[in-house]
Amino acid sequence: MTERERELLAQAYAEIEKNRDIVENDPYRLHYHIMPPTGLINDPNGFIEWNGKYHLFYQWQPFKTAHGTKFWGHVSSTDLVHWEHEPIALAPSEWYEQDGCYSGSAVEQDGNLFLLYTGNVKEDDERETYQCLAESADGKTFKKHGPVLHLPEEYTAHFRDPKVWKKDDVWYMVIGAQTKKLEGRAVLFQSHDLKNWTRLGDLTGTNTDHIGEFGYMWECPDLFELDGREVMVVSPQGVAPDGMLYHNEHQCGYLVGDLDYENVKYRHEAFVEMDRGFEFYAPQTLVDKKGRRIMIAWMGMPDQYEQKHPTIPFKWIHSLTLPRELKLVGNKLYQVPLEEMKILRGDGVRYSGAEVVNEEKHFAGLDGDVMEISLDHIHGTYEMLEITLRGNARFIYNKEKKLATLERASFAHGQTEARHCYLEKLDSLRIFVDTSSLEIFVNEGQEVFSARQFPYPENKGYSFASKGYVSFDLNKWDLNKSA
Ligand code: FRU
Structure with a gap:
């Protein structure tokens, strides 16, 4: 040396x-x-x-x-x-x-x-x-x-x-x-x-x-x-x-x-x-x-x-x-x-056949900022599904336009900024939430949205809204610390 x-x-x-x-x-x-x-x-x-x-x-x-x-x-x-x-x-x-x-x-x-x-x-x-x-x-x-x-x-x-x-x-x-x-x-x-x-x-x-x-x-x-x-x-x-x-x-x-x-x-x-x-x-x-x-x-x-x-x-x-x-x-x-990510799973909540019809909906136990959320078997006559994540980010699927969107309040200037991709059909979502990041896997990895997110510290909630009827199986696991 x-x-x-x-x-x-x-x-x-x-x-x-x-x-x-x-x-x-x-x-x-x-x-x-x-x-x-x-x-x-x-x-x-x-x-x-x-x-x-x-x-x-x-x-x-x-x-x-x-x-x-x-x-x-x-x-x-x-x-x-x-x-x-x-x-x-x-x-x-x-x-x-x-x-x-x-x-x-x-x-x-x-x-x-x-x-x-x-x-x-x-x-x-x-x-x-x-x-x-x-x-x-x-x-x-x-x-x-x-x-x-x-x-x-x-x-x-x-x-x-x-x-x-x-x-x-x-x-x-x-x-x-x-x-x-x-x-x-x-x-x-x-x-x-x-x-x-x-x-x-x-x-x-x-x-x-x-x-x-x-x-x-x-x-x-x-x-x-x-x-x-x-x-x-x-x-x-x-x-x-x-x-x-x-x-x-x-x-x-x-x-x-x-x-x-x-x-x-x-x-x-x-x-x-x-x-x-x-x-x-x-x-x-x-x-x-x-x-x-x-x-x-x-x-x-x-x-x-x-x-x-x-x-x-x-x-x-x-x-x-x-x-x-x-x-x-x-x-x-x-x-x-990776399959190995399951090692980190701790306590969870599950809602089979969860339904959202127009209004904003919260699910008890679905909060936190170090967790994995999955929505499987997403179906229904809905036109739009919106998931608000910790206040300042939103995932939106517009079924009519076949458009998937991730929106967030920019950490640089506060304005809303968005990224989009064409998505023929939404079947499932797997969302990895960490204290200041989101990784959203759509349809088993067909598309992925990765982003840093800096939510207000007190904002650990998630809510769902839709236009029309949508149903899915909802799972949430708290994830253990590994870093
Ligand atoms: C990409 C890059 C590489 C370079 C490295 C320097 O982010 O610009 O091309 O090798 O970072 O840190």
Whole structure:
């Protein structure tokens, strides 16, 4: 370990200690989501099942609740529900990462854990980018091998976030990039040893590809096989709103297609938004020993409202989403809450055949702010169903317009803001409520709305209203704390 590294680590640990009490006293501190111990968290990184445990790293700025020189924080888990903090994995101590150990991924080779990440350097507004390798035998201390890939001349220095996987004994890596014409791309590389990389070509933006001008930069691409297809999850920047789509500052979505590795041809369907809510960005996936493709994302967004988060006075900002299992249903990616989430269930209430007819209705026992609510077998002649959640958020299904909406009072300016998606039919809802977040899974994960919500502390109630008759089976479970 270099002297600089030792120094940075000591400063980061001291910052955690210094802020521990204030952070833990925040009533909006979440109960079952991954959060920074202090400072800012953004992208999940290096998500892997290795040596009998799930490991998750994350972009972390320990010293302030804003972006800046990033470290890699590290947590591990045996059940994807209870996470333990591990020693800090990477500190930006070397010249090639002096302005941040940016996003990347983890793989196993010969029993060791390898991290591939972007070394970010900014000198007088000039950006440099290095794709770097680090290695660990124990998952706690990492030996840095330094840059293994320099910027190819075809791209600007917005070239980062390597995601690596193995296929037929060959390593592949996809990187988010920007062409010199300022178009977003995902670029494919190949290696036999994780150290020497050959560029195979751009996966998107080819002549046969209608997605050539979709945004000015593609961040955090992740490419994986699911049910015999290749799915690419990616976060494009610079995509303009289009009807009810793309209203967040930056977008996150996926392509479903088939990748011809030999000819480097990726034929795919149109881009689809991954999450319909307000805060969801830069997800990363792993495949676990059970063969599940699991995704976790940053429940945040780099936007003008970041600095308005009510948690900032408590010296922390942002969190990750719940991990979700991905399933391909036709060409649609479903996100299903993990089976393991049931471990957290405590006391509950149940109303079979609950009915709402026009007026506002409350159900006894249905209150709280760390819980799971499910509505199953939703049916009836209703035109509209509205669920008000803790006062300042509302989920609405307009059956006539086939429109699902999540509304909230903005924590930045108080005005109502809304996100929508088309929904042919509403069958079920599963809502994960945490002290300052909502994740609403519609129809077993067909659509998901993720959002931070900062309710007034005294507002822990839920109410239902409708136009017409609607009935459903209602369940509520209190959830135990795991974070
Ligand atoms: C996405 C991102 C990545 C980058 C990282 C820096 O949120 O901008 O492209 O590697 O965050 O923290």
